[in-house]
Amino acid sequence: MNKKVVGELFSLVRCRNPLVHHITNTVTINDCANVTLAIGASPVMATSVEEVEEMVQLANALVLNIGTIQAETFSAMILAGKAANEKGIPVIFDPVGVGATSYRKKIAGELLEKVRVTIIRGNASEIDSLVGGKGKTRGVDAEDKSFDVTQLATKAANLFSCVVVVSGKVDVVSNGKEIVQIENGDTWLTKVTGTGCMTTSLIGSFAGTTDDYFSASIAGMSAMSLAGERAKKNLSEGAGIGQFKVKLMDEIFHLDEYIWGKEVSIVES
Amino acid sequence: MNKKVVGELFSLVRCRNPLVHHITNTVTINDCANVTLAIGASPVMATSVEEVEEMVQLANALVLNIGTIQAETFSAMILAGKAANEKGIPVIFDPVGVGATSYRKKIAGELLEKVRVTIIRGNASEIDSLVGGKGKTRGVDAEDKSFDVTQLATKAANLFSCVVVVSGKVDVVSNGKEIVQIENGDTWLTKVTGTGCMTTSLIGSFAGTTDDYFSASIAGMSAMSLAGERAKKNLSEGAGIGQFKVKLMDEIFHLDEYIWGKEVSIVES
Amino acid sequence: MNKKVVGELFSLVRCRNPLVHHITNTVTINDCANVTLAIGASPVMATSVEEVEEMVQLANALVLNIGTIQAETFSAMILAGKAANEKGIPVIFDPVGVGATSYRKKIAGELLEKVRVTIIRGNASEIDSLVGGKGKTRGVDAEDKSFDVTQLATKAANLFSCVVVVSGKVDVVSNGKEIVQIENGDTWLTKVTGTGCMTTSLIGSFAGTTDDYFSASIAGMSAMSLAGERAKKNLSEGAGIGQFKVKLMDEIFHLDEYIWGKEVSIVES
Numbered sequence A, B, C: 001m002n003k004k005v006v007g008e009l010f011s012l013v014r015c016r017n018p019l020v021h022h023i024t025n026t027v028t029i030n031d032c033a034n035v036t037l038a039i040g041a042s043p044v045m046a047t048s049v050e051e052v053e054e055m056v057q058l059a060n061a062l063v064l065n066i067g068t069i070q071a072e073t074f075s076a077m078i079l080a081g082k083a084a085n086e087k088g089i090p091v092i093f094d095p096v097g098v099g100a101t102s103y104r105k106k107i108a109g110e111l112l113e114k115v116r117v118t119i120i121r122g123n124a125s126e127i128d129s130l131v132g133g134k135g136k137t138r139g140v141d142a143e144d145k146s147f148d149v150t151q152l153a154t155k156a157a158n159l160f161s162c163v164v165v166v167s168g169k170v171d172v173v174s175n176g177k178e179i180v181q182i183e184n185g186d187t188w189l190t191k192v193t194g195t196g197c198m199t200t201s202l203i204g205s206f207a208g209t210t211d212d213y214f215s216a217s218i219a220g221m222s223a224m225s226l227a228g229e230r231a232k233k234n235l236s237e238g239a240g241i242g243q244f245k246v247k248l249m250d251e252i253f254h255l256d257e258y259i260w261g262k263e264v265s266i267v268e269s
Helices: A003-016 A029-039 A052-058 A071-087 A102-114 A124-130 A149-160 A195-207 A213-233 A241-254 A257-263 B003-016 B029-039 B052-058 B071-087 B102-114 B124-130 B149-160 B195-207 B213-233 B241-254 B257-263 C003-016 C029-039 C052-058 C071-087 C102-114 C124-130 C149-160 C195-207 C213-233 C241-254 C257-263
Strands: A019-023 A042-044 A061-065 A091-094 A119-123 A163-167 A171-174 A179-182 A266-268 B019-023 B042-044 B061-065 B091-094 B119-123 B163-167 B171-174 B179-182 B266-268 C019-023 C042-044 C061-065 C091-094 C119-123 C163-167 C171-174 C179-182 C266-268
Touching: A003 A029, A003 A195, A003 A213, A003 A257, A019 A029, A019 A052, A019 A071, A019 A195, A029 A042, A029 A195, A029 A241, A029 C241, A052 A071, A061 A071, A061 A195, A071 A091, A071 A102, A091 A195, A102 A124, A119 A124, A119 A195, A119 A213, A124 A149, A124 A163, A149 A163, A149 A171, A149 A179, A163 A195, A163 A213, A171 A213, A179 A213, A195 A213, A213 A241, A213 A257, A241 B029, A241 B241, A241 C241, B003 B029, B003 B195, B003 B213, B003 B257, B019 B029, B019 B052, B019 B071, B019 B195, B029 B042, B029 B195, B029 B241, B052 B071, B061 B071, B061 B195, B071 B091, B071 B102, B091 B195, B102 B124, B119 B124, B119 B195, B119 B213, B124 B149, B124 B163, B149 B163, B149 B171, B149 B179, B163 B195, B163 B213, B171 B213, B179 B213, B195 B213, B213 B241, B213 B257, B241 C029, B241 C241, C003 C029, C003 C195, C003 C213, C003 C257, C019 C029, C019 C052, C019 C071, C019 C195, C029 C042, C029 C195, C029 C241, C052 C071, C061 C071, C061 C195, C071 C091, C071 C102, C091 C195, C102 C124, C119 C124, C119 C195, C119 C213, C124 C149, C124 C163, C149 C163, C149 C171, C149 C179, C163 C195, C163 C213, C171 C213, C179 C213, C195 C213, C213 C241, C213 C257
Parallel strands: A019 A042, A019 A061, A061 A091, A091 A119, A119 A163, B019 B042, B019 B061, B061 B091, B091 B119, B119 B163, C019 C042, C019 C061, C061 C091, C091 C119, C119 C163
Antiparallel strands: A163 A171, A171 A179, A179 A266, B163 B171, B171 B179, B179 B266, C163 C171, C171 C179, C179 C266
């Protein structure tokens, strides 16, 4: 990892303003759009099978998130994913709650078979489930105490020939050869819905900015963890997750190369 | 009602962290997920017919909300509801705007026929419509001036053999025999969309914590009314419903047995 | 334009409390509901083909927004639009991202053919696309530097025999004969998702209040631009788009004839 290269992505995304096409869940779709704007990219959320392929032609990155997946939206994901592969833009996959039901496992497998995915981001249970483990997913929650996360990330990265981001207390990013650990964050990030989905949108925003997808993944993941840490620190007394969520968006909006360079805590291993 | 038992639910829900499966509307789905987290439970929002039955197996409570109901999602509700009945977890039903259209009346009736519902929460017009009254629902709004709400709640509770919660200026909870009235609240709770839906999610969170569903309903309903009252009181000058909504989430996040015991105003009748 | 008439709509909407039926996108649906409440109207968001016609019978205005349009929801829009025409309530159309894909162009054309639309609101690219221009829509973003916006608004107003609102740095409202330009606003309104959709909801709220649709359009458009300007001015240090969005809702909630009359900057041409 070249820290300077990653840091510079924070100005580059605002300068290039990539269009990030999302096919995502209905729970966090508004937050994903806003976080994409906050980091300096532009979101578009078309989900209809009639138009996703054409929308991909305008996009610089495609984010696929199965949080509230239904059959028709899944068809749209496959169409969009193939179009993205053909056009050569990155596909970022968020396998929300994939271990929870056999339906999710099935469609995640199908997606990974039919679409070349550039980056996968999930928690340890989700990534473990993708690589065939029995990682207990409880709904969409992580229970990742028992995982060797760096090993898991690398295994998944090699299996799917892509960059893998495992969010957690310490975040891990692996491209199969290089691994970094991001030590920023705050437990409150788990108390607001959609911080995972938003992280994937941030990664999508950076991946639409550069074809150095390892750096893009590090930038997106660390942006969320660092913003969460800063948001928590700067909360006024009596604040709860309502204000934390508002502040989180503010911090992402203000994050730049300088703040990031000073406060991010990344370990290469 | 045993006030001590209800109060203790506030620590119990955070300790047990029940998984609350929602099949709900697209308007307030994000707020419902966040309020579930704020009170100490975990939300999951799967809605696909392909997976809801399996998701129910992981859940401790099922919330069904017809706010933006469509045919396919309704099929998912029936599947999930039956699975919940079989598994023995509580089903909490929010008949949003049921009096507004004949379609809503029809599917609400069908749901109550095919699924054993544990708790119903609505405003007076909605509950009146369920029991066959002509309660004018204007869209999803309440016009409940003309109702004898305690009588209505008890009638519905007996008719559907469940706990019924009627939200309003004074909230009423009845299990058919016992009735309590909650006198907390603030009119601004009607100026933010989704406070009703969020109340149902809170009730679901408590119902996933204990099988004393009468106490769970009182805890959930009073949590919202008390948090609304506190949020309004603590607003800074110039604040409107934007800040009120943020503060509401903060207050729910901080609500505990001690605050609740001191400030809740419940009358048994 | 009669400024006094427009200004009085701010008390009138709160007094008449019109019901505004939305069939809209899943990204900003929550914000649209809340902004409708904030200005003093009531939202209802039914989208099912089984019930939209009946819901229209209760409504005072119908808002149609194609932001995340899918085939079935489009069918619901046509049904609702025809019912609204028959009942004689205004139909407000938001052609989100219409230039982005041929599917959106097709359905927007079909909607304008089958439903008499009362007011259209979009950015310059969207309106240009509706009148057959090649206005580059990049996703749902505007790139409206190159348009003669007043000419465009008037052309569209005459073509579709309706009021046309073009949002931008300067907003333009035309009924084909009269034109006004609104000079309030702030660039941050483009950094939060849904401010366009919310503007359409505000216009719908005023159009449900009076049948002077030109005045209603001016009221709705200027309410958003003025609230955005005020929200930005009153932000505390370090605030970003998170707090801006919260404040925006607060400002709309507090907007009244007096503030509007003093601070709005409207030019008739």
